[in-house]
Amino acid sequence: MAAVHITLPDNSVRTFDHEPTVLEVAKSIGPRLAKDTVGGLINDEKEVSDLRRILKDGTRLKIVTLAMPEALEVIRHSAAHVMAQAVQELWPDVKVTIGPVIENGFYYDFSSPRPFTPDDLLAIEKRMEQIIARDLEVVKEDWSQDQAIKTFDKMGENFKVEIIRDLGEKSVSVYKQGDWFDLCRGPHVQRLGVIKAVKVLSLAGAYWRGDEKNPQLQRVYATAFTDKKDLAEYLHNLEEAKKRDHRKIGKDLGLFYFHPLSPGGPFFAPKGALIYNQLQNFVREKYIQYGYKEVITPQIFDVDLFHRSGHYANYKENMYFTKVEERDFSLKPMNCPGHCLLYSTELRSYRDLPWRIADFGRLHRFERSGVMHGLTRVRTFCQDDAHIFCAMEDIQSEIRSFMVMLNDIYNSLGLTNYTIFLSTRPAQRMGSDAVWDRAENALADALKDLKLPYTVNAGDGAFYGPKLDIMFVDALKRPWQLGTLQVDFNLPEAFDLKFIGADNKDHRPVMLHRAILGSLERFIGVYLEHTAGHLPTWLTPTQVAILSVTDSQNDYCLELERKLKAEGVRVEFDQRSEKLGFKIREAQLQKIPYMLVIGDKEKAAGNVSVRLKSGATKYGLNFSDFVSKLKCEIQERSLHSPWTGEASAQDATVT
């Protein structure tokens, strides 16, 4: 056989007289490296390959060792096998299914005759640790499809048999550790002992292959690391995430509440409503700038409207219906059908287009009971919704303008990390394939034209058209869908919308559905988690707290309060006869950006001492200067304090 050459990252070349495995290449370099090898990155692929993979001549190889971040993927893959082994050692009647690696760990889905309990999870973790302590060698074997099916069938592992059948490969790989084995394509570690830390995290129901018609399985979530310290840090971060939970922040800051008599219906308390309205006003200002006109349309419509729009046929599981005096009505789940009615109230000319109408209308969608979640998934909400009626040839420029507006708004809010997804036609849809082709191409072309990178989500579009979804990635690296833009050729057709063109003939407009914040409810939830409740000053319910040292400054404090209010600043004067430290603590917990600490010194000098929530303190400031700087910060919707430059919102630390 001709010599086989393997190129390493430093461009050095190793030569073999046969096609070597990743591990063999590592051994040829050194025993220490070989011992630490957990896999290989081949030809710049993103996924780690198994260390037992045989390499062809000319392969470029980067050996993945325990010290590298990519090792986690391999460790977790093997840890999933350890979990499956642990479960089957504890309960031999439990059947295994699949156990993939996910973002921060892995899970394994089991088919168990009885549900697992929290105590079981502890038992699983303990048994996993015992198995790891055995430091078993992991051995890969290639079985014929026939042999694999026979073996797993005999064991009663019917899910595995189904997987092997569906794979339809002549041979499949099986990984053995001791006398336990599992069908798997890898990658896996050499010996289980390199898994230094495992933690079983939680339990959930899941359906076989994600289809609710299939049997329900028990999904056990867990994570694994190469180092106990990394696990400790991960668990710490989980705690941090809990502290930022918008439901907790909302309660702590008195922003919003829920009541069992309106599941999924948030109550915005005064402070929450203030944030809500500030955001709405912010978007309203942008509407003027970007050529939108705001409209107000009805809440409730005769069901005929939704028959016509297609919502009844495609969306009725999510709609609220009511019958009044023998007539069927529905609360609107979306604004678009109403906007079509509004469009058709007048004869439209091509000179009127693009007609951009915005609507903060309240929407109601009957979400299934298990899907509600704080503010991010509710049954009544309001979008920063707008529809653009335009001619076909305007689509691209409208999409561009939308992306510019979105970027403008996100930047103002400090949301700089987002990605774009293009969702294409779903199975349940209206309209012809030719129409869908046009719509999908229009979106793709506009993005290419703008040189914006995007990912295609095949089959994820709305029933009436393809869409762009803007996913914002928050401070804890979690993705959220906020903005969206949907191209719709179907509603204009359904409502027979027209405009008179320059040729004096009727033309069909295209309708674009778009939102930038998404829903105000969800946006507030996401933004609270992103900022850990440290909102920019313009958005924060109480901007200034006046804290008197003793009662004898009350008159001066009242005067300051009156002046601030006159300037439109949201101020609270804490008059209680509590000690200063106590008042500061409370203001701090309420995340109030500025505290005016007023004692005899300030009163005598007629100035103010300002404590920022970071703890930074400026003594003896001129009050008028303070007010004008503060007003400037608020009016500019700045994300930074003019006194310290510290960020008021972004990447705020949890306190």
Next chain:
RNA sequence: GCCCAUGUGGCUCAGGGGUAGAGCACACCCUUGGUAAGGGUGAGGUCGUGAGUUCGAGUCUCACCAUGGGCUCCA
């Protein structure tokens, strides 16, 4: 909707067959104290709802409602 868990004063939680507890918050009083919790007193709960078991049920059983973690769906 499905699986699992949870539901005790406004909030955070303890108590697990013999009739309700703590801390914080709240009210009143004392304290007037300079940068993250001063002290005292008091009020406040048909223990999610409804049935059942029992001499007796926050406590055990069942159903329902809500919430939480997921699945599925989605702004």
